[in-house]
Amino acid sequence: xxxxxxxxxxxxxxxxxxxxxxxxxxxxxxxxxxLIGPNGAGKTTMLKVILGKxxxxxxxxxxxxxxxxxxxxxxxxxxxxxxxxxxxPMTVLDFLVMPxxxxxxxxxxxxNFVAKAKENLxxxxxxxxxxxQVGKLSGGELQRVLLASALCGDPNLLxxxxxxxxxxxxxxxxxxxxxxxxxxxxxxxxxxxxxxLSVVSNHxxxxxxxxxxxxxxxxxxxxxxxANLQVVFGHHTEIVRNPHLDAAExxxxxxxxxxxx
Amino acid sequence: MDVYDLIYKFFASIFPxxxxxxxxxxxxxxxxxxxxxxCGAMGIMVVNFRMAFFSDxxxxxxxxxxxxxxxxxxxxxxxxxxxxxxxGLGIIRVKRHTELSTDTVIGVFFSTVIAIGIxxxxxxxxxxxxxQSYLFGDILTISEPELTAMILLFILSAVYxxxxxxxxxxxxxxxxxxxxxxxxxxxxxxxxAALLAVVVAFSIRAVGLLLVTALLILxxxxxxxxxxxxxxxxxxxxxxxxxxxxxxxxxxLAIDIATGAAVxxxxxxxxxxxxxxxxxxxxxxx
Numbered sequence: 001x002x003x004x005x006x007x008x009x010x011x012x013x014x015x016x017x018x019x020x021x022x023x024x025x026x027x028x029x030x031x032x033x034x035l036i037g038p039n040g041a042g043k044t045t046m047l048k049v050i051l052g053k054x055x056x057x058x059x060x061x062x063x064x065x066x067x068x069x070x071x072x073x074x075x076x077x078x079x080x081x082x083x084x085x086x087x088x089p090m091t092v093l094d095f096l097v098m099p100x101x102x103x104x105x106x107x108x109x110x111x112n113f114v115a116k117a118k119e120n121l122x123x124x125x126x127x128x129x130x131x132x133q134v135g136k137l138s139g140g141e142l143q144r145v146l147l148a149s150a151l152c153g154d155p156n157l158l159x160x161x162x163x164x165x166x167x168x169x170x171x172x173x174x175x176x177x178x179x180x181x182x183x184x185x186x187x188x189x190x191x192x193x194x195x196x197l198s199v200v201s202n203h204x205x206x207x208x209x210x211x212x213x214x215x216x217x218x219x220x221x222x223x224x225x226x227a228n229l230q231v232v233f234g235h236h237t238e239i240v241r242n243p244h245l246d247a248a249e250x251x252x253x254x255x256x257x258x259x260x261x
Numbered sequence: 262m263d264v265y266d267l268i269y270k271f272f273a274s275i276f277p278x279x280x281x282x283x284x285x286x287x288x289x290x291x292x293x294x295x296x297x298x299x300c301g302a303m304g305i306m307v308v309n310f311r312m313a314f315f316s317d318x319x320x321x322x323x324x325x326x327x328x329x330x331x332x333x334x335x336x337x338x339x340x341x342x343x344x345x346x347x348x349g350l351g352i353i354r355v356k357r358h359t360e361l362s363t364d365t366v367i368g369v370f371f372s373t374v375i376a377i378g379i380x381x382x383x384x385x386x387x388x389x390x391x392x393q394s395y396l397f398g399d400i401l402t403i404s405e406p407e408l409t410a411m412i413l414l415f416i417l418s419a420v421y422x423x424x425x426x427x428x429x430x431x432x433x434x435x436x437x438x439x440x441x442x443x444x445x446x447x448x449x450x451x452x453x454a455a456l457l458a459v460v461v462a463f464s465i466r467a468v469g470l471l472l473v474t475a476l477l478i479l480x481x482x483x484x485x486x487x488x489x490x491x492x493x494x495x496x497x498x499x500x501x502x503x504x505x506x507x508x509x510x511x512x513x514l515a516i517d518i519a520t521g522a523a524v525x526x527x528x529x530x531x532x533x534x535x536x537x538x539x540x541x542x543x544x545x546x547x
Binding site for chain 2: 015048051052053075076077079082083084085087088089090091094095097098099100101102104105106107108109133146149150153159
């Protein structure tokens with residue numbers, strides 16, 4: 001079950017500097033909401049507010065989708081190109097089991113956690129990576145393993161911070177298609193921070209434009225207009241469909257049999 | 262008859278050698294085994310959290326802790342542990358509430374505690390002679406009450422590592438990711454720093470304050486080279502730690518050198534062997 005996120009007059013001030021200024025917004029339940037804005041606009045700070053990693057003024061409230069009652073979030077989080085100690089001996093399976101299993105890993109892994117980890121690796125089409133070292137994964141493989149890790153917690157709110165930065169175009173398309181397919185199956189609320197407007201226009205259904213304060217918000221079609229993008233990014237920006245890619249995509253859709261979008 | 266008499270008799274009966282008749286060697290062997298296993302396990306997290314400089318600061322703060330104890334007429338071991346704990350928690354507190362990099366914060370604490378220690382010693386010149394034994398450690402002079410305290414610390418630490426191993430590794434890997442999974446990263450960081458400060462203080466007894474960090478880092482570093490999973494990492498670290506301790510003790514008795522130095526040299530040897538083995542394994546894969 002997904003939930004909606006309500007920001008009520010949320011401000012973040014660090015060393016006397018306003019990073020976020022009186023944000024009021026509702027992230028709809030079950031939506032794919034994109035946070036866009038220039039560098040330093042406060043997009044990642046907004047994710048940190050949701051994760052409780054930063055102190056803020058105002059309120060952040062979660063409501064369940066069907067009754068509108070207060071709900072408890074179960075976060076899934078996929079960080080931006082994770083910077084970590086790649087020399088640490090740790091298999092992908094260790095990485096997926098580790099945060100959930102209480103029994104120390106030096107006494108073995110529990111069957112139920114292993115089964116869940118493998119199930120989620122299969123969903124992100126990475127079951128073959130089970131016994132790989134986490135430090136040896138490529139950028140695209142690591143993002144898929146991080147997505148599997150997020151899914152292991154059965155999230156009702158999935159947060160992704162620039163999930164496709166540092167991945168090649170083929171990897172980016174694969175990751176975004178996977179994400180869309182999983183979101184359609186599980187119906188969790190998804191918040192994605194992205195600089196990539198093509199990712200936003202293709203995959204988000206709700207967009208929030210930030211530049212420390214709220215610039216505009218609404219459905220993707222309403223928000224991603226040249227006028228709004230000029231206000232957010234400060235120069236003329238327009239999303240132009242590539243007719244060759246559109247034709248290729250249509251051919252791909254016709255050939256698909258699994259019913260994915 | 263107390264527990265220690267039973268232990269001495271047990272050792273004397275199963276090891277029919279002259280050394281097993283000496284109670285001080287039996288105490289040293291037990292104490293060193295406990296500390297090297299403990300340091301092996303704790304060392305994994307020290308390497309994982311990149312806390313080598315942190316443990317170095319705690320061990321050097323012992324110098325000031327002991328000087329304070331001698332100056333105030335309090336048991337130096339008590340002031341050593343308390344001062345180490347204070348510095349350890351102080352570093353974590355400042356690190357979490359400042360924009361300064363971790364090594365800068367630790368560097369500030371490191372130089373300040375050393376300066377306080379030197380100031381105390383220079384004011385009371387008689388103290389420097391008493392401090393020498395703490396620089397190099399001497400596990401062969403460990404008393405029964407000290408060994409009892411080590412056993413209690415070992416049990417406490419074993420329970421802590423049992424309960425927190427997986428989550429500590431995960432917090433060290435990526436703090437924000439750990440937070441998103443509901444892990445209280447602040448608790449894990451403070452509690453580990455506090456326990457590490459106490460373990461470092463006790464380890465000074467075995468190898469001296471100059472070599473404590475090596476006792477933490479070397480078995481864990483060798484284990485990282487040899488292990489291929491998070492579970493095996495701990496087993497390698499404690500086996501290599503314990504072997505370094507026991508072989509170092511035997512070598513120090515055989516060729517009459519400082520036990521602490523012998524233990525660290527054996528651990529360094531294991532590190533060299535681990536890397537040679539890894540190179541050999543890689544060359545066979547090509």
